[in-house]
Amino acid sequence: MSLRGKKVVIIGGTSGIGFAVAEAALAEHAEVVVASSGQANVDTALRRLGAGAKGFPVNVTDEASVAGFFEGLGPIDHVVFTAGDWGSFRTGTLAETDLEAAAQGLAVRYWGGARVAKHAHKHLPAAGSITLTNGMVAHRPAKGRALSTAMAGGIEHLTIGLAMDLAPIRVNCVCPALIRTDVWNSIPEAGREDQFKRMTAHQPLARIGEPNEVAEAYLYLMKAGYTTGQVLRVDGGSSLV
Helix, strand or coil: CCCCCCCEEECCCCCCHHHHHHHHHHCCCCCCEEEEHHHHHHHHHHHHHHEEEEEEEECCHHHHHHHHHHHHCCCCEEEEEEECCCCCCCCHHHHHHHHHHHHHHHHHHHHHHHHHHHHHHHHHCCCCCCEEEHHHCCCCCCCCCCHHHHHHHHHHHHHHHHHHHCCECCCCCCCEEEEECCCHHHHHHHHHHHHHHHHHCCCCCCCEEEEHHHHHHHHHHHCCCCCCCEEEEECHHHHHH
16 A cells, blocks of 8 residues: 555644654655644644645644544545653652643543544545554553553553444554654753663663654554554564563
């Protein structure tokens, strides 16, 4: 299956992994639409992507905004959802956790994904696809990360549930591990690479992943016409050890 001439919508496509997916889809001659919550982010991404890309703002925490966004696009072929802020989950014991605040962590990546699937599928053909995004915390839980682990695992179950409900539209999920995106800019640059080495030393592929590498997983799931309900890990082998 080719992406040439297909309309690919990437929500969260103005930065990080989503932006890399947008670049990769354009390289395969797709018509690309990127979306983000802020118009300024959309404008910046479009300047970087160049010809063949369009972009619009959408608030995935607002169902009316999501519905209007897809109504305005008309027919589409594939949807990729990479939006989300893992930073909303703070490490700490459950006793220390503000559960009302923690609930906001579900608003974008989990419920946002559900809202997008609800309204996107109406505009997708039978051969279309939706690809969600979770994280390796679903498979490598750690102390102080119970709620982020639960959310990531919930996205995987949402994926398999939607794959049944929306068939023959295909629904899959990409599960990245450590990928070099701006989320790591909070680490001082002088020691950032050394920290990456420490964080990945145990992996069979002992390095951090690059956005263009994980983008290939999304391309595969868009093009793989006999694949649905699957979670594709892009983790340098970290789940093996």
